[in-house]
Amino acid sequence: MREAFSNALVRLALADPKVLLLTGDHGYALFDEFRKRCPSQYINAGIAEQNMVGMAAGLARVGFRPFVYGLAAFVPIRTLEQIKLDIAHDHLPVVLLGDGAGFVYSHLGTSHQSTEDIACTRAIPGLEVLSPADRFEMTACMDYAYAANGSVYLRMGKSDRGDVHTSPIDALQPGSLLKVRDGRADRPGLIATGSMVRTAVDIAQEQNLTVWSAPTIKPLLIDDVCAAARASTGLVTLEEHSLLGGLGAAITEITSEHLPTRVLRIGVPDQFSKHCGTYDYLLNEHRLDSTTVARRIYEFVA
């Protein structure tokens, strides 16, 4: 998935010299290929994220196409006001790349974890929010983010969970749910995003459930969500993000208004991580491990 990200970035930058990569002194190894092949388009803005995001707005104002990279804890969270005021307010063509979202930096504690980024960015007018699940979605999201020519936040979470799709996605339709597998219509359907699509697929195989992936969280097509609700008996949403304001919230906002549906939201409870440990350990702490999630879905089915 990270290779797909790097490949897409290099490809876009080679095709368009106006593409610039700005990083707040992060991305060790990730940008080796970019720095080798597009050295003049690489800008290390220093450990100064607020200025970096403002600067990206300035670059976009004079015709450049900045991609701004940081850990999700910093881009978008630390720099949320710059994103709102300097970028989204004028719908400037800037792609914000938030890496390590969720509990990727499980050993580093709260400063490097981010489970509020979707909620915060969703509420900024006009800002689109993408959350790819595997390398195919990543490629499609990067291509879409460039082609959209507007303000986009692309969330990069746990990246080594394997493919959920079997082939490349032709062109990402913003707001569409992508069906990953078919299951029984007399059971709930799962709608997941990012790292949790893999979890959803694993559980769905055991319980024979339909799974949709949501690579775009904003926009989200009302028709697609309602179609998913009609195709199953209730919905389960899964995300490595707070229960407040994320995918589950976005789905229930639509169903409650357009097609009242019973929805089980699975995500991070209203709490910070308490302990240090592996990624799996932290998923467990937040009740997002496969065993707990499978049991909750099973109980919801029953």
Add this chain to the structure above:
Amino acid sequence: MTALAPLRTETDQRFAPARMRRTVLEMAYAGSTVHIGCAFSIIELLTVLYRNYLRYPENNPLAEGRDYLVLSKGHGVMAQYACMRELGWLNDSHIQNYFKDGSELKGLSDSRVAGLEVTSGSLGHGFSVGVGIAMGLQRKGTDQKVYAIVGDGELNEGPIWEGALVAAHHRMDNLMLIVDKNGFQAMGSTDDVLALGDLSAKFASFGFETLEVDGHDEAAIEAAIHQLWANGLGKPKALIARTVKGKGVPFMESDNRWHYTRLNAQTFAKAINALGLTGATK
């Protein structure tokens, strides 16, 4: 790099400070708004910038080859509106309908108004955007210039100093930071709230070509800007302008209440009278 040649012609009567202050007073009275003092301290700076330096091809505020004036201290926006009126970009109706329901001009800088480059008022934003514009122009290899006006109170904000590091590191000699050093911020004097120390020394140590000037002396401002562009190859510029908050109306000068006080019929008339408008400036 060659010094930027001033644009002024001897017959250019636009941007007369007293008339621009009158526009500010008219707007503030029409809209019952605040921030008069914040606008008055940058009038002469804007007079010189608009009259002598800023290039707008075909008088178009959105012209691709323009110079950029970034008003990072958005609280001074009425002074910029006054310049835009002088340029014919705003008309009397804009002035009279200031703050009326549905009107376009806000109480702080909004980049969706042609002629204003950034959305500011939340402080410490505009300068970073200006640094990005300067970096973009530098990459394009144009001779366009970026002027960013920040308040001395605004220098409390961290991103200003982040941007200063970046501007010097990338040798942005197309960027001029202008500090409106009026000595006040919202709640008191800068010395009392958060002392700034020696600003010239600070910016010089960051790698800026730096000058101090009387921010109400047009000739001195014009000469200082000329000198900054002429000197310090590869260095961003910092002009520390000593100004007076509320300048031009004696009862407002250095009285910080005029950060927040609104005009009534009496104070409006008294202020207009104090401007002493005569002849060509009227």
